[in-house]
Amino acid sequence: MSSFRVSGRGRVDHTQPIQFTFDGKKIKGFKGDTVASALLANGIHLMGRSFKYHRPRGAVTAGSEEPNALVGTRRGPGRFEPNTRATVQEIWDGLQVNSQNRYPSLSFDIGAINDKAYMLFSAGFYYKTFMWPKSFWDKVYEPFIRAAAGLGVSPTEPDPDHYASRYLHTDVLIIGAGPAGLAAALSAARAGSRVTLVDENPEAGGSLLSEPSAQIEDMPAWDWVGKTVAELKELGVKLMTRTTAIGYYHQNMVGLCEKLTDHLASPDGETPRERMWRVRAKQVVLAQGALEKPLVFDGNDRPGVMLAGSAQTYLNRYGVRVGDKAVILTSHDSAWYAAFDLADAGTTIAAIVDTRAEPNADLVAEATKRGIRIMAGHTVTGTEGRLRVKSVRVNPVTGSSVGAPEVIGCDCLLMSGGWTPSLHLFSHTKGTLAWDEERQTFLPDHKAEECEIAGAGRGLWGIEAVLNDGAAMGAAAVKSLGKDIAPASYTVANDRPGTGVSHKELPTDLDAGKARAFVDYQNDVTAKDLRLAVREGMRSIEHVKRYTTNGMATDQGKMSNINGLNIASDALGVPQPKVGLTTFRPPYTPTTFGAFCGYHKGSHFEVTRKTPIDSWAEENGAAYEPVSLWRRAWYFPKDGEDMHAAVDRECRATRASVGIFDASTLGKIEVVGPDAVEFMNRMYTNPWTKLAPGRARYGLLLGDDGFIRDDGVIGRLADDRFHVTTTTGGAARVLNMMEDYLQTEWPDLDVWLTSTTEQWATIALNGPNARKVLEPFVEGQDMSDEAFPHMSVSECRVGGFPARLFRISFTGEVGFEVNVPAHAGRALWEMLYEAGKKYDICPYGTETMHVLRAEKGYIIVGQDTDGTVTPHDAGLSWAIGKMKPDFVGKRGLARPDLVAEGRKQLIGLLTEDGKTKLEEGAQIVLDPNQPKPMKMVGHVTSSYHSDAAGRPIAMALLEDGFNRMGETIYIPMPDRVIKAQVTGTVFYDPEGARLKL
Amino acid sequence: MLLIHCPYCNQTLPEAEFTYAGEAHIARPADPSSVSDEEWRDFLFIRTNVKGPHYERWRHFHGCGRYFNAVRDTVSDRFLITYKTDDPRPELSKLLEKSK
């Protein structure tokens, strides 16, 4: 293969070549490679263009914190993912990878003009440049910015993959399977606890995978990892790889996103792409290690500039040298070891530039042994190279003075600014951090959850220290579960302990104002931007962050936070802990919407409630409308009828003979008990004491504020039993409200409340022939007007089924509602429909129901009322039991605002031309010629074409409406002003003659 | 997701089984007709809106269906106690002591 692949090195399988494409070009790698490691093995560093300036960028890391190497990955139609980190995506045969945010090609990108115009794009440019004029924002600036700046393009096709979710309960959840996590898992599992160990990588080992030369317990590090994983499995530990802990929530609930198929060439089609786990752990051990910091200097973003630890990972884990000639720039000992490993693998180390004047003597000796040039007390002030670094500018630093530069040729620059403990998840818990002056970083302080932090997350460094800390923290975690175990003690040979110092941007002999020294690579934020933000008055780190967008990219500032803080702290002249840190929020790394949705998509997104008669409606061509979670038959179009024609026909047929309607969605609540009548008296406005068993009444429910909440017909079946009906959408709300008052205000009342909505199928028959259709099926109830008058209820049999039969009307015609057990609903419907054919029975839907009720002025709560309407406003004062000492809402009705004059009241409207149908929701004004904004005095609540009235009718809430009868009001529409006359709300049969048999 | 202890079921269960039901210990006046407009306004609308320990109601909606009371810290989102509706209002100082 290429000269950058080190034969036999790394954990990739050199016997299994894999071919994928990058921007259409065929690339070869090995099984175990990531996209980034395979590209680097082929000498390719240029992997993307930056967000704002379109600067050429390469991978700067080897892990999930990668800010630069974002690519699009594709697996056939629909399976496209933008912004995938090339450093994480494993390769497989046939994988299609494309670079992003470039046109026409990655190496020649027109958008790079932004880079020349960088002065324009300085901190706060959104706020400054585009303030004026407003129209320029919409037409010029925003489209330009959107086109020029950005990440990958969103997929446009539906995602054909499926996603899963599961719950998991465990004693100890350990996050991170590096040395600390493995040692913690051993302690906890050996103590007999149920342990779950997760890691975002494809295999356990963490940093040990990059340190093969270490000897743990006289065993090569990789052998120790293998042995440990085997023992953990033996002990029953659940080891989950490719699994990212995305968020740490209350009471030790941790969200895990497990990737199952993204690394496979041919997924089986059965396995979900990703699975979201909601883990409830008794104890959590955070062993997430530390992330290496870049150093901040001019040109620190050029392809080939990379973190030293990542270069070490590419070499040891993937068998890839990231270059032939490297310069090391470091403020931490760790980068020296990377240099040694690379030197031993054949890369020329042109120099180790250490910002410290006196680096560790042992390291200096090791370097000298290898013939490496050491430049202690030096800094880098610039890099050269268009698409790849070709040289670096190195200067000596004495105190605050920067000496003359020397240009050193190279093809990669490996930097280390020290290590930041990865405490994102710890921060999710609102655990507090404390500034550690010695390590110049934040460390965990006060814990808010049952957790331990182990290893590098606590600022420890070196394999031995981390292993021993992991073992101790694993033991500490199980101790609180009542299990005692002495933590194992580890000895490590060839360990690589070390220390370092922390920097703001590095000093320079050039104009610092022109330096392109990046702090946040992904959002293209430079040190200069941060200082500008402080100069322009930002004081809080939260303001600096938002003004510059530092740390606001999809990597959440994993690499930029501390560098940004150091620079802001310096600019403000305030120590770091006083400046503070911005908040980390879930998810830890970008997570797909699919993983969050899980099974909840398509028809599983929300239930569709169907009545027992729904299947008949479907077979008979009903059009449906959603009503809360129900789907209800809206109308039954015949032979190409439109809705208007169908509804007119259904209305006509019902008023002329008989219509049949599925009312099963009505809410039903059984109110039972010795105190049932007292409870009803207190809940509803109406008086119930004198309502005899066998009679029914319209019930009105208010809130204690006096406003209408719900209504429905209520039948008294026995002294101690009521059949309450509610609106379709209000059923659950009404039952909640009843339970609340019953349980907490009147616990002395002996009453039981039971929802029976789904137990009863309800069929409404309305029209002059309704009784003729129904009567032959009724057993046990005399159907004469005398024995069963309007507003009656009876427990009898209908069609052989036990039934609750109401004589009520929501249409103004003679009406019945038959409740039978749900299973009998469709059978009875079909019987009645067959028998009704000789009367031209007409099935109708909710639209006809709405028209018929509106013709009679019957309100629909929630349509003609909106939570600010009193019974008086709605013309329902008659429904109030004025003699009752109290009911819910009675005191509310006496509130000053509710008895004031000029409230909005429900009235009827007839358009002047007798043809125009108003729009529901349209606003009403008294004077159409007044200047805008006009004073709006009400709105249309219901509006239909009425076949019975022969014209459109409407209801509206209108200020002082009752006193405006006969007046003309105006409804301004976009194209014209409509005139209408204020009327009563009953448009048909005002005497109610048609209710009689 | 929080875990909440239902004092009626005597079990600690996931938040998804419960619904929030507003501030606790706001009794509906026994004789509403005798209270002033201001008192009725306070009963309807005026809430303490505390930052810190908050006496509030929850309902074990997808369980036993009972309303119960709780003290929850609105800053940390932590429950200090849950108790039955007819139990007396627990003293805050004792709860805070216990939670330490």
Ligand SMILES: [Zn+2]
């Ligand atoms: Zn319960």
